[in-house]
Structure formats: C-alpha cells, structure tokens
Amino acid sequence: MKEQVKIKVQAEINAPVEKVWKMWNSPEDIMNWNSADPSWHCPSSNNDLRVGGTFTNRMEARDGSFGFDFSGTYDRVDQNKEIAYTMSDGRTASTIFDEQDGKTLVTTSFDAETENDPEFQKQGWQAILDNFVKYTESSNN
Numbered sequence: 001m002k003e004q005v006k007i008k009v010q011a012e013i014n015a016p017v018e019k020v021w022k023m024w025n026s027p028e029d030i031m032n033w034n035s036a037d038p039s040w041h042c043p044s045s046n047n048d049l050r051v052g053g054t055f056t057n058r059m060e061a062r063d064g065s066f067g068f069d070f071s072g073t074y075d076r077v078d079q080n081k082e083i084a085y086t087m088s089d090g091r092t093a094s095t096i097f098d099e100q101d102g103k104t105l106v107t108t109s110f111d112a113e114t115e116n117d118p119e120f121q122k123q124g125w126q127a128i129l130d131n132f133v134k135y136t137e138s139s140n141n
Helices: 016-025 027-033 116-136
Strands: 006-013 040-047 054-061 067-080 081-089 092-100 103-111
Touching: 006 116, 016 027, 016 040, 016 092, 016 103, 016 116, 027 040, 027 116, 067 092
Parallel strands: none
Antiparallel strands: 006 103, 040 054, 054 067, 067 081, 081 092, 092 103
16 A cells, blocks of 8 residues: 655744634635635635534636535644544545744645645645635735
8 A cells, every 4th residue: 555645735824823713714714715726716615613524615617617525524623723634535634723923824734635746736735825825914804
C-alpha cells in the first residue's frame, strides 16, 4: 500500500481568531471566499459544525461546465482552535487556528488525492486560503 501524502497550507490573517472562526464556518461567508480561481464559485454551502455533523460545499465553474460537492463529516471541533474532518472519499484534513497579537495563523493539513499532482493540489488549496484571507481582512463583520 502506498503511503498517504500529506499536504500543508497556511496563511496569516490580520484579524482576531473569533472573526476568522466565524467567517471560516458561516455558510454565507463560505460562499464568498471558497474558490481557487475567479472562474469558479461556491453557489451553496451547508455546515453542521459539531462532531458527527456534516458539511457540503458546492464547487462549480461559473460557466456551468463542471461542478462537484466537497463534503465530509467532522471528527473534532474545538472552537477557535481546531477543526478535523473526514472527506466523503475517506481522506482526512485538519485546520488549526492560532491567534497571536490579534492576528490568526490558519494551517490546514490534508491527505492528497491520487488523481492530481500533490503540488497542483497544494496550489489550489493555498489559493482558496489566500482568497479567504482577502475576504476576511476586507470584511467589516
């Protein structure tokens, strides 16, 4: 059996962890930042943020040519600190929220899938995280 490749992405957000946590988990906010590229969007999001709860984010090309549901089940929810989940295909991911001096470092580690090159996957997840940073820092919520 091939060893599972783990990928890590991170970014610092100039915002307190409570704001970062809310915008990371609110379906209304998720639909605004959850895309890696301007040609894609997230037209729907459902999030039951609790251990055993599920989430589904619809990812679609804006031209309607392709789309998929990114979904999973929460394994760990430690408010303002960590979220861990198992994706619908069995891969796992965790996101750590670490606030220092009014800024929040968000670090996500996830199991790579086998269809795409790990570096390509890292770039995509990093682009989504960078989009989250821009959205959160420009929001007045």
